[in-house]
Amino acid sequence: MDKESQTVTAIAEEKDTVGDFTFPERNKFDAGYGLSEATVDYICDVKNDPDWVRDFRKKALRIFEEKPMPTHWATKDLETINFDKIRYYLSDGERPKRSWDEVPDDIKETFERLGIPEQERAFLAGVEAQFDSEAAYSNVKDAVSEQGVIFVNSAEGLKEHEEVFRPWFGKVIPSSDNKFSALNSAVFSGGSFIYVPPGVKVTHPLQAYFRINSENFGQFERTLIIVDEGAELTYMEGCTAPKFETATLHSAVVELVAMKDAKLQYITVQNWSSNVFNLVTKRGIAHENAEVRWIDCNIGSRLTMKYPGVVMKGKGARGEVVSIALANDGQHQDTGAKMIHAADNTTSNVVSKSISVGEGRSTYRGQVHIPKHLKGCVNNTECDALLINSKSKTDTYPAISVKGNKHATQHEASVSQVSEEQIFYMQQRGLSEAEAMSLSVNGFVNDLVREFPMEYSVELKRLIDLEMEGSVG
């Protein structure tokens, strides 16, 4: 079984769940191919955007058009994206459904195959599921909303909760941050808006699923999460897409805000099919004594470029990125972390492990920035790469800037193989080569897999086993 036919879902028991299926499109709204101001107007009209959003989108469109592709440092593969052959908005025009029964049957079936209802029934605090451009199903457990937690899609957020939404929207990641954040800002649709009031600790994770169902489609969801003073939240997202003949684009922007003493953890398991360009901008702001953690696993996609960041804006703030990447044939996982220290006694930590299989390529790019006149900033970065086959590739490109003498930074990176003696030893004890390899690779990422919720970590192990089966012999 190849990876494309695998999907990460939260359902470990549903072994046969696969992401590689589609339903006939029945899109009432389709912005058509290509991107122009008319496309943006079309999206605004369909979504009935307020004027400030329309302005925001149009400004972003101009930035997108002006900005060159970042190929002076990134892969040339980006040049194969043809922005004129992408559809930027697709929707069946229906409002998000609040109860499972109201969801159209084919979408329901898709999500059922992805295991969402079980999750819902099992324990979930809330699920937001996005099918192409718009959320198809969305519900928040009464208990959570009673605590004053807002969990809606971004369209609803900007209209119904403008006073909370607007001050932070586009502030963590300005449209001009990079070409793809500008693209997202121009055509965004869907994604989550979450607000957790002061002191509220959301005990169960909130979840979202993203699914691309249509060929030549670009998904541009936009997520904004604000966790107010002393509040806590864990958010999980999963992504899948069927394999189409032509490339598909996913370009999200995720902005996180952790106010004083807040804790926010954002977990992603990305398993797009292997022709998706996954070009995502993710950044969080941590205020005084707040903590933002990105826990990120990238298994799918053709090219992923994603460098979750934390701006430690308040004293004592903490930022962390924990990431696992698995790159198989035809895949390039270009991931990393960006740690911006902007206050005293801030601490950041990056642990990145990548596995390159077959002709896969994994890249780590990191940035650590400690500006003038701060004290007590600490960064630790550790990136380890494992190469499985002789054609597997890996790169590491960190940049660490430190000003002043009251800080400590440490970056360590290593590249290694599964040792032949290790494999031999295990084989001598009766394991097959693939089993031995799986065991070693699982050992390599084991400490990080533990960071994921249990059902995800079981799934991750299973995926690694599958990847390893094809890699030996």
Add this chain to the structure above:
Amino acid sequence: MSLTATPSIFEVHPDCEDSAPVWLAEARNEAWERFTSLPMPGPKDEPWRFAGIRKMALEGFGAAQAVEGSVGGDENAFVFVNNRLTQRPKPSQNGVIVCTISEAAEQHGELFRRFFHAQGAPLGSEKFQQLHLASKQSGVFVFVPRGTVVEAPIVVEHWVGEGAVFPYTLVVAEENSEVTVIDRMRSLDDTGAGFALGLFDLYAAEGAHVHYLRSQNLNLASRSLAVGSSVVGRGADVKSLLLNLGCGWSRNEHVSYLNGEAANSDMLAVSIPTGEQECDQRTFQHHRAEHTTSDLLFKNVLYDKSKSVFGGLILVDEGAHHTDAYQTCRNLILSDTAEAHSMPGLEINADQVRCSHGATTGQIGEEEVFYLMARGIPGPDARRLIALGFALDVLEKISDQRIQSEAATALEAKFADLF
């Protein structure tokens, strides 16, 4: 900027000696064309990330002019003053060629031509490398025949006043030979703004050993840009140490090509920027064959408002299996206004490799200072001793005693001047 009235080296193709062979004159003309057509590097160019472009201010220098009198350099050294030979040591061992670049071009045409400017400048300074080629170079050509061990180190001193000089050290060590070369960059006085645009190419054929020290201690008004290569053949070994003590702005670009099985390159550097000095270093360890090894250790001790930049890359080619490559950059920051930028890098395309890089930035540990003070050493001395120790630690990796002791003396002198 240059205070000389001579035309800028950026604007007028400098006169080279008439005695240069035709091939060299042609090469210089072509290089001048390429130099003028290539754009000036800017901060957006990846190899110049974090570089203090403003501080570089390389334009405007005229070629350094001849000066009267002697500088009293090392009597065992080739001494160049403002790009002109003023002294040569006693002739070297039989069979070993040690001569100036101009002499080599005239007397050892074919041999010299094979190696002269044969390496590119892949780390950002192609434009300046072309300017170097277009200009009249000072410096020496060293050719050590098969199996010859050159006992005494070959020492070259470049004394620089106002204006630009173009030093070149080209070392070719044939099979199983061994040689040690020491380059010293010195200023004629404390104020003359010099610009040393230098090249060094170190070739080690099968089984050869080359040891190299480049000790740069120009005055603070000067700039230095050095483009260097270590080209290492099968079972050969090149060990280089770059000391960056002087210059307002200095940059080294050093590549190592590990071309044959079991080739090894050790790349070492110590930089002690103080005041507003900036030291920028870019490196490349290119493993092109199996079972090759390289080890890089660059240490920076930063005072005052100084700045360091390190950008390094280990590239292991497809098929260069069983490579061991290491790269470490350590910054010790001793002031709240100094800054260190580190960009180590790895690109691994082969199997069964052991590669790692590390970059640390930190300060002096208070426990260490306390321990030294508890033995009666005053605080500032304790800090200086620890910082010196941090720097001297690099020399442990040098096997050549002469390089080790010269480097230690230079470092101790720099630290002695600090307070």
Add this chain to the structure above:
Amino acid sequence: MSLLITDLHAAIDGTEILKGLNLEVPKGEVHAIMGPNGSGKSTLAKVLAGHEDYQVTSGSVSMDNQDLFAMEVDERSRAGFFLAFQYPAEIPGVSNANFLRAALQARMPKGEDLDAVEFYKEMRDKMGKLGMDQKFTGRAVNEGFSGGEKKRNEILQLMMLAPSYAVLDETDSGLDIDALKVVAEGVNTMRSPARGFLVITHYQRLLDYIVPDVVHVMADGKIVKTGGKDLALELEEKGYDWVKEELVTS
């Protein structure tokens, strides 16, 4: 002439560790401080040396009538105070020889230089006595040294710097019996009417080899009992609880 500690109170991060400690070590005598873990023995050593993590809240220490607390860490050392650390720091890149030279040079009058030849001769001689390999001269201070090598290195420094008062902080910890004998022998050769020792230890074993003139028992930040060398044996036999009980009942 003595090292005189009067009503010493000291704290770390606001927690008081030394709670009114009184002690006098006259020149020419060896005093031992024994006591259970956490009684404040190592704190006393660090406070005397001047470690900045510890705050002296009240009390005084005079060394031959000089106010120890009026001096910086290095001044105390040059004035004749020596601490053999329990956990000596590692100083990468600074060779043992250069380190000792710097320490001795710091003791020379301005403008005078240490006689390098004499220095090396003396150092080699003392290393020989401590059974230290000559290669330690070139090795970085304590870096990569075993526990025993570090302690020997502390005693080498003691011998080279020849202080007026030396505090040995758990110098016996982590030493096997042979190393312990060598270290003790080194200390014994340094015993003299011109020098006072304060030997801090948890175990009586060290005191078999460095025989003290006076033994103090420390508990809860104070000296609670003082006696002759037999007190150490008594402690070994009965444990520290005995002292504590005696305190409570008295």
